[in-house]
Amino acid sequence: MGSYQEMYRRSLTEPERFWLTAAEAIDWTRQPTRALDDSRAPLYRWFPDGELNTCHNALDRHVEAGRGDQAALIHDSPVTGTTTSLTYRELLDQVARFAGVLAGLGVAKGDRVIIYMPMVPAAVVAMLACARLGAIHSVVFGGFAPRELATRVDDATPKVIVAASCGIEPSRVVEYQPIIDEALGLAAHQPDTVVILRRPQAARPLGPRDLDWDEAMSTATPAACVPVAATDPLYILYTSGTTGKPKGVVRDNGGHAVALAWSLPAIYDIHAGDVFWTASDVGWVVGHSYIVYAPLLVGATSVIYEGKPVGTPDAGAFWRVASEHGVKALFTAPTAFRAIKRVDPEAKELANYDLSAFRTLFLAGERLDPETYHWASEHLGVPVVDHWWQTETGWPIVANLRGVEPLPLRPGSPSVPVPGYDLHVVDQQGEELPPAQEGAIVLRLPLPPGTLSTLWGDDDRYVESYLSRYPGNYLTGDSGYVDEDGYVYVMGRTDDVINVAGHRLSTGSMEAVLAAHPAVAECAVIGVRDALKGQLPVGLVVLKAGVTVTEEVLREELVAAVRNEIGPVAAFRTVSVVEALPKTRSGKILRKTMRAMADGRDEGVPSTIEDPAVLEGLRGVLRGGS
Numbered sequence: 001m002g003s004y005q006e007m008y009r010r011s012l013t014e015p016e017r018f019w020l021t022a023a024e025a026i027d028w029t030r031q032p033t034r035a036l037d038d039s040r041a042p043l044y045r046w047f048p049d050g051e052l053n054t055c056h057n058a059l060d061r062h063v064e065a066g067r068g069d070q071a072a073l074i075h076d077s078p079v080t081g082t083t084t085s086l087t088y089r090e091l092l093d094q095v096a097r098f099a100g101v102l103a104g105l106g107v108a109k110g111d112r113v114i115i116y117m118p119m120v121p122a123a124v125v126a127m128l129a130c131a132r133l134g135a136i137h138s139v140v141f142g143g144f145a146p147r148e149l150a151t152r153v154d155d156a157t158p159k160v161i162v163a164a165s166c167g168i169e170p171s172r173v174v175e176y177q178p179i180i181d182e183a184l185g186l187a188a189h190q191p192d193t194v195v196i197l198r199r200p201q202a203a204r205p206l207g208p209r210d211l212d213w214d215e216a217m218s219t220a221t222p223a224a225c226v227p228v229a230a231t232d233p234l235y236i237l238y239t240s241g242t243t244g245k246p247k248g249v250v251r252d253n254g255g256h257a258v259a260l261a262w263s264l265p266a267i268y269d270i271h272a273g274d275v276f277w278t279a280s281d282v283g284w285v286v287g288h289s290y291i292v293y294a295p296l297l298v299g300a301t302s303v304i305y306e307g308k309p310v311g312t313p314d315a316g317a318f319w320r321v322a323s324e325h326g327v328k329a330l331f332t333a334p335t336a337f338r339a340i341k342r343v344d345p346e347a348k349e350l351a352n353y354d355l356s357a358f359r360t361l362f363l364a365g366e367r368l369d370p371e372t373y374h375w376a377s378e379h380l381g382v383p384v385v386d387h388w389w390q391t392e393t394g395w396p397i398v399a400n401l402r403g404v405e406p407l408p409l410r411p412g413s414p415s416v417p418v419p420g421y422d423l424h425v426v427d428q429q430g431e432e433l434p435p436a437q438e439g440a441i442v443l444r445l446p447l448p449p450g451t452l453s454t455l456w457g458d459d460d461r462y463v464e465s466y467l468s469r470y471p472g473n474y475l476t477g478d479s480g481y482v483d484e485d486g487y488v489y490v491m492g493r494t495d496d497v498i499n500v501a502g503h504r505l506s507t508g509s510m511e512a513v514l515a516a517h518p519a520v521a522e523c524a525v526i527g528v529r530d531a532l533k534g535q536l537p538v539g540l541v542v543l544k545a546g547v548t549v550t551e552e553v554l555r556e557e558l559v560a561a562v563r564n565e566i567g568p569v570a571a572f573r574t575v576s577v578v579e580a581l582p583k584t585r586s587g588k589i590l591r592k593t594m595r596a597m598a599d600g601r602d603e604g605v606p607s608t609i610e611d612p613a614v615l616e617g618l619r620g621v622l623r624g625g626s
């Protein structure tokens, strides 16, 4: 593929040529003649005159090209004790039939479908069936509580919800039907139908608006691919913002297909016929891009794993899956490796498995601490490649391009900007900072294909949240620096978003839950360091005068409230009752100062602080247990 530097330069100096060439990897029903449409800048569109179908590119064309008998998906599910495989032909058959089911329910191009499913092949079938019809899917992660699902239902206004009867966590079966009922009780918008994949582990009777997946599939007529404009939305994926209202990241069809089909060989060195395993969840962007779309777009085999790194049944689970399925590369979050290391510090389980096909470990989703990097490198004996990106971008911003030119790995850095991303580090005024100086990481507009085109139904919020702080640039919300050799170092968020076990969460929405408790006068939630999950949320609450509740009871109530309102994935377990929160003299809570203290970055006491002793008193709580 040539040298990285040369490719990076070309991507920025000749973007039209670069991306039109990349677009040749995709089948179009109308070939694009232009790459970028900047007529509505700062809102950009890619391949404005192109027309395609993403599902055709992920399935039909591979079957037509003779790849029909190759495994498209391997579902490895230690929580149910099953492993099944679907060839490209079988997956196409299921997708076409489920598209027929959706069409029969009135779902057409542009309609929204919410998918609320665990890690089962049916989740992929549902996503691709939407793509086949030109409908827009929005997958909601199973670890969210009913209220979060309700918020997404009201924002996306789906015609249909596709769900499973349950997800399976190692310690419990999570029944989805009551969660959906509760969510629809809270939501103003009501879908016409809820299609339910009834799993043997839990299946309640169906209600009047429910449809049984198996029954519907048994009589379905396969639906053909509907061509859509490259600029039409493929999906909406909600991500936490600084406020309680999640942001509906909109991904288009054309730019997405081109960027992902380009990224898998270039960054991950994965090609048609290779086995790729992304151990994440289809509810996250990593799952959308690298469990579902990218592997299928290039004709690879994707492993869909319904289990955990430890406890299903042991710390050798990842090595078993990699060895049994001949996995060439694994992509997961550092937390997964920290969990394995904690249970099996000497990686003794590795000796039981043949990992001769395994070439590379990719890690992203949260900061990769050097200890985990060294542990994984030493025990696996393969390159451990950190890379950095976001739900909004949909594919890596900074990486070590293993399929282009593997560069030396530097612990602490995800390496270099990926072609298409014009990355800069700027100060408060937007001035470019010299190497090694930390500032805000921004991306010059336009962003490359495959990145978000807007927020669902809210161009203004998109511009306000990402494009207005430094005009002409996309604000990543992360700070960092670039060293003399062009390696990027990402230091952490500059806002109230935290990252718990690779899950991006809003402290603002947790604060809203705490503030609603009748005993709480004011509160703050700050992410503190945690040796396993990277960060954990810690609540600090000040009680109303005259409140008599014990700290123990209050803590239990607040923990339960966050679990019920946001979900178990928030991992909210620690609350401290404090006398006061540090504030400026004008009454603003000093969250940024507390965040810096929690990160171990002592920025000094701001001159505007009302009472420095209050901040000092919180040092122990904010430094966490690790």
Ligand SMILES: CCC(=O)SCCNC(=O)CCNC(=O)[C@H](O)C(C)(C)COP(=O)(O)OP(=O)(O)OC[C@H]1O[C@@H](n2cnc3c(N)ncnc32)[C@H](O)[C@@H]1OP(=O)(O)O
Pocket (backbone or CB within 6 Å): 118, 141, 142, 143, 144, 167, 169, 174, 279, 280, 281, 284, 285, 286, 308, 309, 332, 333, 335, 336, 339, 364, 365, 366, 388, 389, 390, 391, 500, 501, 502, 503, 504, 533, 567, 568, 569, 570, 571
């Ligand atoms: C680059 C762009 C991006 O960043 S996209 C996001 C990438 N992030 C990821 O891929 C996430 C990586 N993390 C993980 O996969 C998991 O956290 C791993 C490492 C496997 C650990 O899982 P686990 O032991 O369950 O811990 P956890 O912190 O995830 O879970 C906390 C509580 O939530 C629950 N939970 C989790 N998933 C679900 C689910 N799908 N449905 C229902 N509940 C779920 C867990 O059971 C756990 O509950 P509890 O508090 O123990 O009762």
